[in-house]
Amino acid sequence: MTPTHTTDGRASRVLVLNSGSSSVKYQLLDMRDRSRLATGLVERIGEETSRLVHTPSAGGGAPRERTGRIADHEQALKAAAEELAADGLGLDSPELAAIGHRVVHGGLRFSEPTVITDEVLQEIERLVPVAPLHNPANITGIRTAQALRPDLPQVAVFDTAFHTTMPEHAARYAIDVETADAHRIRRYGFHGTSHAYVSRRTAELLGRPVADVNVIVLHLGNGASASAVAGGRCVETSMGLTPLEGLVMGTRSGDVDPAVTFHLKRVAGMSVDEIDDLLNKRSGLVGLCGDNDMREIRRRVEEGDERAALAFDVYVHRLKKYIGAYSAVLGRVDAVVFTAGVGENSAPVREAAIAGLEGFGLAVDPDRNAVRSGEPRLISPDDARVAVAVVPTDEELEIAGQTFALVHN
Numbered sequence: 322m323t324p325t326h327t328t329d330g331r332a333s334r335v336l337v338l339n340s341g342s343s344s345v346k347y348q349l350l351d352m353r354d355r356s357r358l359a360t361g362l363v364e365r366i367g368e369e370t371s372r373l374v375h376t377p378s379a380g381g382g383a384p385r386e387r388t389g390r391i392a393d394h395e396q397a398l399k400a401a402a403e404e405l406a407a408d409g410l411g412l413d414s415p416e417l418a419a420i421g422h423r424v425v426h427g428g429l430r431f432s433e434p435t436v437i438t439d440e441v442l443q444e445i446e447r448l449v450p451v452a453p454l455h456n457p458a459n460i461t462g463i464r465t466a467q468a469l470r471p472d473l474p475q476v477a478v479f480d481t482a483f484h485t486t487m488p489e490h491a492a493r494y495a496i497d498v499e500t501a502d503a504h505r506i507r508r509y510g511f512h513g514t515s516h517a518y519v520s521r522r523t524a525e526l527l528g529r530p531v532a533d534v535n536v537i538v539l540h541l542g543n544g545a546s547a548s549a550v551a552g553g554r555c556v557e558t559s560m561g562l563t564p565l566e567g568l569v570m571g572t573r574s575g576d577v578d579p580a581v582t583f584h585l586k587r588v589a590g591m592s593v594d595e596i597d598d599l600l601n602k603r604s605g606l607v608g609l610c611g612d613n614d615m616r617e618i619r620r621r622v623e624e625g626d627e628r629a630a631l632a633f634d635v636y637v638h639r640l641k642k643y644i645g646a647y648s649a650v651l652g653r654v655d656a657v658v659f660t661a662g663v664g665e666n667s668a669p670v671r672e673a674a675i676a677g678l679e680g681f682g683l684a685v686d687p688d689r690n691a692v693r694s695g696e697p698r699l700i701s702p703d704d705a706r707v708a709v710a711v712v713p714t715d716e717e718l719e720i721a722g723q724t725f726a727l728v729h730n
């Protein structure tokens with residue numbers, strides 16, 4: 322039998338759950354060497370076309386797929402647990418040290434990974450109105466995991482945690498102070514686990530101490546956000562009270578004049594819930610051109626589709642505005658970094674976002690930009706004043722590391 326405990330005899334495996342609005346990503350890691358024992362994705366939860374793809378670790382065989390309706394997040398996690406069990410990695414294993422959960426909104430209270438108690442869970446529940454697409458899924462993930470392993474520590478790692486260092490002048494909206502404070506209205510920021518991990522990896526790529534580098538991180542997935550990180554600390558980020566503000570996203574509008582919402586209510590007669598649905602689920606790339614997948618949008622652009630071209634241009638224009646704004650916030654920028662699904666894979670987005678920014682010392686080398694790789698890499702020319710880089714994010718590894726450190730120390 323291969324040893325599965327740390328040298329001091331304690332369990333060394335961590336299961337990470339990243340529950341999104343309609344998907345669950347999971348990974349089982351062995352923290353002795355940070356290796357992945359299995360990874361999986363359940364997508365289109367609640368639809369007839371749900372799909373689970375389970376990938377055993379290297380040497381463990383080919384990916385396995387299940388299709389057909391998976392009704393909710395509880396069923397999704399149970400299906401994932403069955404797949405793990407089929408590989409001899411069931412949740413009943415004594416080697417499992419903890420389960421780490423990505424929790425999107427932690428409000429002001431949680432700036433560190435936290436062992437989940439009933440009281441912590443209540444606080445995550447209280448924050449549902451400010452993360453309506455995310456916190457409910459996170460809560461179901463936690464409850465289901467607790468039911469499967471009531472004896473095991475469950476740890477929450479919050480998307481908001483990394484942003485709690487933002488200075489007050491960046492976190493505060495310019496609205497009446499008493500009203501804002503009474504309702505805890507401020508910029509919280511999200512994707513913090515990714516912004517933290519990627520900014521650290523960028524310093525490594527540059528071969529400089531984290532404390533010495535200023536980085537703009539562009540996390541471009543389904544949700545998308547930018548952050549300005551000075552010497553390892555977040556000083557500004559584009560998402561706000563909720564994950565709706567900022568960049569153009571797959572289905573979310575990002576920045577709009579707040580008066581658009583009054584107008585839609587008063588003049589277009591929409592209810593608040595309808596406006597919420599419009600801005601969160603029917604806007605962004607999907608609202609502009611009907612597609613939210615950047616691969617499909619690029620395919621349409623290449624075919625001369627004008628709506629897809631407009632969606633692409635609006636997306637890239639917003640990115641440019643944030644690169645400019647965060648350059649001013651940081652004063653000196655050492656690197657602009659692209660990450661997550663679109664940032665890691667879409668050379669056209671990277672090229673277009675940096676085009677014309679020579680005055681900021683920014684340029685992309687076309688050959689370097691065209692390289693497809695899972696490794697952190699520079700895509701700027703050697704003589705560039707500011708580095709432009711692609712650094713793949715790894716929220717699951719970061720969550721596993723923080724979870725293990727918390728339960729093991």
Ligand SMILES: Nc1ncnc2c1ncn2[C@@H]1O[C@H](COP(=O)(O)OP(=O)(O)O)[C@@H](O)[C@H]1O
Nearest residue numbers: 541542543544613614615616661662663666667
């Ligand atoms: N090869 C690719 N080219 C362009 N975009 C891609 C590619 N692969 C993935 N994407 C984009 O990445 C998005 C998903 O990013 P990801 O970071 O996995 O999102 P999330 O974690 O928010 O679900 C997809 O919607 C798609 O637009």
Ligand SMILES: CC(=O)OP(=O)(O)O
Nearest residue numbers: 511512542543544564
């Ligand atoms: C906070 C957020 O937008 O997360 P995701 O990109 O997973 O939707």
Ligand SMILES: [Mg+2]
Nearest residue numbers: 542543544661
């Ligand atoms: Mg993501």
